[in-house]
Amino acid sequence: MLPPAILIALATSITITSASPVPPPHREWVQRRQVAARSSSTLFRNTQDATNSDFNPLHHLAGIAPYFDSPGVELNPSPPDGCTVQSAAYLIRHSNIEANDYDYENVIQPFLLKLGNVTDKAATFANTSLAFLSTYTPLLSPTNATSQIEMVPPSGQSDAAALGKLIANYHSHLTVASTGAGNGSWDVWTATAERDEVTASSFLEGFGSAGVTLVSVGEGEEAAANSLTPHGIYAQPAADRLNAQNAAFNFTTDDIYAMQELCGYDTVIANSTSPFCSSSAFTNDDWLVFEYTNDLMYHYSLGYGAEVSPFLGMPWVAASTDLILGTNLSIPTNSTNSTTPFQKPYQKLFISFSHREEPAFLVTALGVYNNSVGIYGNETNGPVNKTMPDTTINTDRAWKTSEILPFLGHVALENVYCPANSTNYVRVLVNHAPIPIPTCQSGPDGSCPASDFAEYIKERQALYGDFIGACGLTGQANATDGLGIFVGDVLS
Ligand SMILES: *[C@@H]1O[C@H](CO)[C@@H](O)[C@H](O)[C@H]1NC(C)=O
Ligand SMILES: *[C@@H]1O[C@H](CO)[C@@H](O)[C@H](O)[C@H]1NC(C)=O
Ligand SMILES: *[C@@H]1O[C@H](CO)[C@@H](O)[C@H](O)[C@H]1NC(C)=O
Ligand SMILES: *[C@@H]1O[C@H](CO)[C@@H](O)[C@H](O)[C@H]1NC(C)=O
Ligand SMILES: *[C@@H]1O[C@H](CO)[C@@H](O)[C@H](O)[C@H]1NC(C)=O
Ligand SMILES: *[C@@H]1O[C@H](CO)[C@@H](O)[C@H](O)[C@H]1NC(C)=O
Ligand SMILES: *[C@@H]1O[C@H](CO)[C@@H](O)[C@H](O)[C@H]1NC(C)=O
Ligand SMILES: *[C@@H]1O[C@H](CO)[C@@H](O)[C@H](O)[C@H]1NC(C)=O
Ligand SMILES: *[C@@H]1O[C@H](CO)[C@@H](O)[C@H](O)[C@H]1NC(C)=O
Ligand SMILES: *[C@@H]1O[C@H](CO)[C@@H](O)[C@H](O)[C@H]1NC(C)=O
Ligand SMILES: *[C@@H]1O[C@H](CO)[C@@H](O)[C@H](O)[C@H]1NC(C)=O
Ligand SMILES: *[C@@H]1O[C@H](CO)[C@@H](O)[C@H](O)[C@H]1NC(C)=O
DSSP: OOHHHSSSSHHHHOHHHHHHHOSSSOOOOSSSOOOOOOOTTTOSOOOTTTTTTTOOOGGGGGGGGOOOOOOSOOOOOOOTOOOEEEEEEEEEEEOOOSOOOIIIIIIIIIHHHHHOOOSSSHHTEEETTTGGGGGGOOOOOOOOOOTTOOOOHHHHHHHHHHHHHHHHTTTTTTTTHHGGGGOEEEEEEEEESSSHHHHHHHHHHHHHTTTTTEEEEEEOOOGGGGEEEESSOOOHHHHHHHHHHHHGOOOOOHHHHHHHHHHHHHHHHHHHHHHGGGGTSSOOHHHHHHHHHHHHHHHHHHSSSTHHHHHHHHHHHHHHHHHOOOOOOOOOOOTTTTOOOOOTTTOOEEEEEEHHHHHHHHHHHHSOOTTTOOOSSOOOOOOOGGGOOOOOOOTSSSSSSTTTTTTOOOOEEEEEEEEEEEEEEEEETEEEEEEOOOOOOOOGGGOOOHHHHHHHHHHHHHOOOOOHHHHHHTTTTOOOSSSGGGTTOOOO
């Protein structure tokens, strides 16, 4: 069961790790990028081609992927020509961590202990494609990683600062530092776990922290998504291949999964690409298997395969819509303090930090990345669970979590104003890629007219607004389904 957390919008949990990449994390956001004109054949970019010469394992690590800008559906990330962003809300997952608790105990530690038992490493690994294991020194302690688990390494701090700088440059006209509004005082929200707080403060170092109040939002219980890790289904070919080179270690599928996770974790710990990510260690197909295995797990735990997911994303979506459009959709039905409006109406940028689950919940609440409907909303791909078979990889899926919830993964809602016709449009961006709402994309570059967006969110609320009921919180005195997160109506 998912957490009875009150403030799921900021408060979900689970962590993963990541690798702070060295590879091209992101281009400057302020430059209007050259993107091929969108045609009806332009869907989510195919990232599942193992023969692609640009194939980068770090972009296929799902929740352990260091941040990278998503390719999305090839829409230009810059605002439509002639239009400017008037306000925006971001929900950002925490940055790199050295290891996630569950992954460490169940996957990585058993592998490192088994490796530590090998007495003649040179003989065991020489002449194999994992020859580096002969001299490998684990970056995560095999015996006691207490001081590393869930901790943000230096790369996580520098990656968060880099993202903060990008967003500050991109929205330079919206910051209170540039407008001077409200004497330059503004709020940022963070879940209270250390990894979130460290991410928030590192981000602000890059963004500029003048005048900021960091509002801590208490957390609910840990979610259980990790316990569903379904590894081992597809990894047998990799194990067979390695055992054929030298049977002494007796690689199991669990070992394969552990080493693929170490590609991510060791990379972020060292801030340098791990040898576990090298093409001699694993083939591109091995990485696609790892990615799909994770996508399946997240589909059922945080995505369209979990009925509760859109309910958990709805509070942030409604509250953020109110903040950027001035609507009034998120009135808490039973809040302890439902009537307090946000006290800084001049603030135009709303940034919050939370856990891995949150980007997944938000996209389901928004109705994007739904395999069943395609990006134009007119495909009929059948029931969503059928689109995620566990016997074969669906390479056409929209649900690729490397592009949704990597470290620093984020969902943004932008209110864009076009002075030529005095019209506002809303764009949904996930990791800087505009993702059109299947049934609302009549605006420029696939954006949704703001008035239609508000209607759309109302419809979604009618379907998924009963957060309290869906989460079994009925009767809990301080539960709120209206998300007072932005007004300090927080129950922790
Ligand atoms: C869906 O809509 C797009 C854009 O209008 C169109 O090009 C495409 O052919 C349609 N697909 C189906 C399956 O109807
Ligand atoms: C390591 O070796 C010890 C002693 O032989 C054994 O008890 C233990 O099960 C081994 N651990 C692993 C993970 O292989
Ligand atoms: C590795 O291969 C070389 C060259 O074939 C061979 O001389 C050596 O004995 C091999 N080492 C091991 C440990 O198998
Ligand atoms: C593991 O490390 C932590 C912190 O580094 C320490 O507090 C704890 O006592 C250690 N546990 C064991 C069993 O050594
Ligand atoms: C990690 O590597 C990146 C890219 O090389 C660099 O910009 C960054 O400063 C490094 N971070 C740390 C903490 O050294
Ligand atoms: C390899 O490991 C598996 C799983 O632990 C075990 O069942 C199998 O007997 C082992 N094979 C060899 C040759 O040691
Ligand atoms: C997908 O499968 C899960 C797990 O069996 C189930 O709980 C859920 O209701 C299914 N989703 C849909 C939309 O049928
Ligand atoms: C709100 O609280 C009242 C009184 O406690 C209760 O009767 C009502 O069912 C609650 N509404 C919802 C939507 O939970
Ligand atoms: C409601 O909000 C107001 C203004 O922020 C605050 O003074 C008051 O303490 C809040 N009441 C509760 C019950 O939280
Ligand atoms: C995903 O698309 C299917 C097909 O249109 C629809 O039935 C389902 O409600 C959608 N899921 C969500 C959470 O929007
Ligand atoms: C409004 O102006 C923008 C920017 O010029 C343009 O892209 C958009 O299509 C216009 N909308 C309508 C309804 O004409
Ligand atoms: C919220 O409700 C729970 C259970 O009713 C209670 O234990 C907790 O103290 C409450 N928290 C606040 C901030 O009121």
